[in-house]
Amino acid sequence: MTLKLALPKGWLQSNTAxxxxxxxxxxxxxxxxxxxxxxxxxxxxxxxxxVFHEKDxxxxxxxxxxxxxxxxxxxxxxxxxxxxxxxxxxxxxxxYGRRNLYVGTSRFSDLRSVEDVKSHxxxxxIVSEYPNLAEAFALKLRLRRFKVLPVWGxxxxxxxxxxxxxxxxxxxxxxxxxxxxIPIAKLLAGNAWLIANRASLEQKDLSSMLELFYKTDPGRxxxxxxxxxxxxxxxxxxxxxxxxxxxTLALADGHQQSHTSKFMKTAGLRIKGYRQPPPxxxxxxxxxxxxxxxxxxxxxPLQVANGNFDLAITGRDWLSDQMYQFPSSPVEELIxxxxxxxxxxxxxxxxxxxxxxxxxxxxxxxxxxxxLRIATEYTNIADKYARDNHLSPYKVIPSWGATEAFLPExxxxxxxxxxxxxxxxxxxxxxxxxxMESTGCLIGNSNSxxxxxxxxxxxxxxxxxxxxxxxx
Numbered sequence: 001m002t003l004k005l006a007l008p009k010g011w012l013q014s015n016t017a018x019x020x021x022x023x024x025x026x027x028x029x030x031x032x033x034x035x036x037x038x039x040x041x042x043x044x045x046x047x048x049x050x051v052f053h054e055k056d057x058x059x060x061x062x063x064x065x066x067x068x069x070x071x072x073x074x075x076x077x078x079x080x081x082x083x084x085x086x087x088x089x090x091x092x093x094x095x096y097g098r099r100n101l102y103v104g105t106s107r108f109s110d111l112r113s114v115e116d117v118k119s120h121x122x123x124x125x126i127v128s129e130y131p132n133l134a135e136a137f138a139l140k141l142r143l144r145r146f147k148v149l150p151v152w153g154x155x156x157x158x159x160x161x162x163x164x165x166x167x168x169x170x171x172x173x174x175x176x177x178x179x180x181x182i183p184i185a186k187l188l189a190g191n192a193w194l195i196a197n198r199a200s201l202e203q204k205d206l207s208s209m210l211e212l213f214y215k216t217d218p219g220r221x222x223x224x225x226x227x228x229x230x231x232x233x234x235x236x237x238x239x240x241x242x243x244x245x246x247x248t249l250a251l252a253d254g255h256q257q258s259h260t261s262k263f264m265k266t267a268g269l270r271i272k273g274y275r276q277p278p279p280x281x282x283x284x285x286x287x288x289x290x291x292x293x294x295x296x297x298x299x300x301p302l303q304v305a306n307g308n309f310d311l312a313i314t315g316r317d318w319l320s321d322q323m324y325q326f327p328s329s330p331v332e333e334l335i336x337x338x339x340x341x342x343x344x345x346x347x348x349x350x351x352x353x354x355x356x357x358x359x360x361x362x363x364x365x366x367x368x369x370x371x372l373r374i375a376t377e378y379t380n381i382a383d384k385y386a387r388d389n390h391l392s393p394y395k396v397i398p399s400w401g402a403t404e405a406f407l408p409e410x411x412x413x414x415x416x417x418x419x420x421x422x423x424x425x426x427x428x429x430x431x432x433x434x435x436m437e438s439t440g441c442l443i444g445n446s447n448s449x450x451x452x453x454x455x456x457x458x459x460x461x462x463x464x465x466x467x468x469x470x471x472x
Contacts, residue, residue: 001204003047006061006069007039008054009402012192015096016070019192023212037405037427044209050409055129055400058195062087065410067200068209070094073190074101074130074169081226082132089196092213097192101130102173102231103137104166104181106159114141114185114230117165123147127155127163134167136226137187152298152400154253156181157281161248162308173231179281186229247290247448247457250304250312251283252297259339259440260313267468287464289457298377301443305331310448310458313337317344317378317417317438324380330446335465337440342417344381346433347424349408357389357433360413364391375399375411382415385435404429 007030008016014032021027026042030051037051052060057071058079064087073093080088105111117124123145128134131150138146149158155166156179170176173183194213200206251274252260261275271292273283285292295303300314301322307330316333323329346357354360363369372394376382379398386394399406403414404427417438418424421431442465448454 003044003204003206003209004066004068005047005049005209006057006066006071007049007051008057008070008072008192009051009405010054012054012070012072012097013051016192019070019094019096019216023216025212035426037402047209048409050405051402052405053399053401056402058088060410061195061197064197064199066197067204067206068194068196070192071195072097072099073193074099074133074188076193076195077188077190077226078130078132081136087198089198089201091194091196091210093190094192094194094213094216099169099171099190100186101133101167101169101188102176102183103185103187103228104156104159104168104176104179104183105164107177107180107182109160109164109182111164112182112184114228117141117184118143120164124165125149125163126165126167127151127158128167129153129155130167130169133187133226137167137185137228140226140228152296154281154295154299157293157295158308162303183231185231187226243291245289245453247311247454247461248309249285249290249292249461250300250309250314251292251294252300252313253294254296256297256313256315256340256440257294263337263339263440263468267464269464269468287461290461301329301331304443304445305329307445307447309445310454311442311444311461313440313442315340315342315438316441317342317381317436319441319443320436320438321378321380324384331443332446332449333441334444334462335442335469337442337465338469340438340440342419342438343431344378344415344417344435344438345421345424345431346385346435347407347414347416347429347431348412350428350430351408352412354432357391360432361389361391364393369412371395372413373397373411374413374415375403375406376415377401377403378415378417381435385415 017031024043027039029036030039039049041047054072055075057069058076060066061069111117118141124143125147126134127149131148134148149163155168159166176183264271270286271283273280281294283292297314298318300312301319303309304312319333348354364372372391374382374394375397377399379396382396397411403416407414407429449458
């Protein structure tokens with residue numbers, strides 16, 4: 001019987017590799033710089049191992065796709081605090097990868113303590129990558145009115161204009177202070193854990209592997225339940241927030257940042273602090289009457305639609321994903337900026353006998369694939385692709401990244417972005433259809449575009465971006 005182990009990609013990967021080496025698993029191709037999604041254990045020849053984005057690990061174990069996984073305690077609790085089933089068993093604290101979960105308030109906010117939050121009479125807006133834990137925090141405080149704003153990342157950028165509190169992970173309170181957040185409470189503290197699927201523990205012989213985990217040094221323990229430990233602020237800060245009536249522009253972090261910075265320079269828009277260290281979520285745009293925040297491009301269409309920003313530079317892929325779900329959303333594309341060109345493609349493993357979407361449909365019709373599993377970060381694009389091509393029955397598996405790892409064991413199709421297709425080919429994957437092409441684009445809130453107090457400045461700013469398209 002094949003045993004299956006899921007391992008983390010990202011910030012836990014280096015320490016996990018060191019732990020597994022010490023335990024004697026013998027992974028030559030699992031390390032910080034490795035691009036392999038299927039490392040092989042020298043000790044356990046029949047062990048199937050796969051590398052996932054950390055946020056996906058607990059879910060993969062809970063649904064029974066993997067017997068064991070190494071995962072951060074925060075993401076385990078993010079799943080269990082809402083879904084209280086017993087499919088996941090916390091087996092062992094592994095003693096590394098310490099991470100805390102804090103509640104932070106903006107250095108520009110009047111909310112400086114848990115008591116301030118509890119006594120606040122309005123709606124408390126909480127932004128987080130951990131929406132379930134954020135909701136649990138609000139319920140534990142018995143807040144009468146609150147709203148949880150789920151985001152992909154850049155959580156510290158949202159307070160105080162677009163959120164009152166942020167639930168964020170960090171190594172220490174000092175990490176929050178560096179991001180202009182004041183930590184007011186700690187919710188969780190924990191290391192990396194070994195977790196198991198309960199049915200696997202009961203039905204499979206995992207003893208030889210578990211023995212290695214138990215022989216290795218144990219961890220320090222974790223706070224098994226969400227608790228609220230208040231933190232006293234150490235200093236006062238000088239306030240400086242978005243001014244009323246300014247045009248608000250969201251710029252991207254991550255891979256799109258260099259493209260955006262270069263384009264803005266070409267357009268003659270000077271911006272300070274966007275790419276230079278230390279990183280800031282509030283660079284200064286030298287354009288009168290406009291202010292900037294740096295957030296994730298995935299979050300931009302929703303944030304613009306909600307009126308949190310007037311303008312944003314994102315990818316057409318993320319705009320399309322938003323509009324497919326909310327066709328009447330008050331957000332529109334203003335300019336195709338032309339940079340960061342990628343294709344959104346449907347991808348299958350080389351071993352699947354299909355060359356196009358029609359072949360895929362025939363496999364479904366013939367029953368060779370009982371249910372088409374589509375893994376993707378673009379859940380709404382994937383849903384539309386399946387419906388438009390009559391790929392029924394199907395289910396969309398949301399992913400936070402490292403999507404190539406899902407094929408062929410945990411999904412049949414990926415909806416993925418690619419520039420050249422080289423990375424896909426290295427992972428023995430092939431493109432069967434190009435769904436759309438995406439470039440960077442300037443998007444705007446429809447209501448802001450019609451606002452007489454902002455229209456002139458928005459038109460001037462949009463005109464400046466258009467000039468960048470014609471500049472050499």
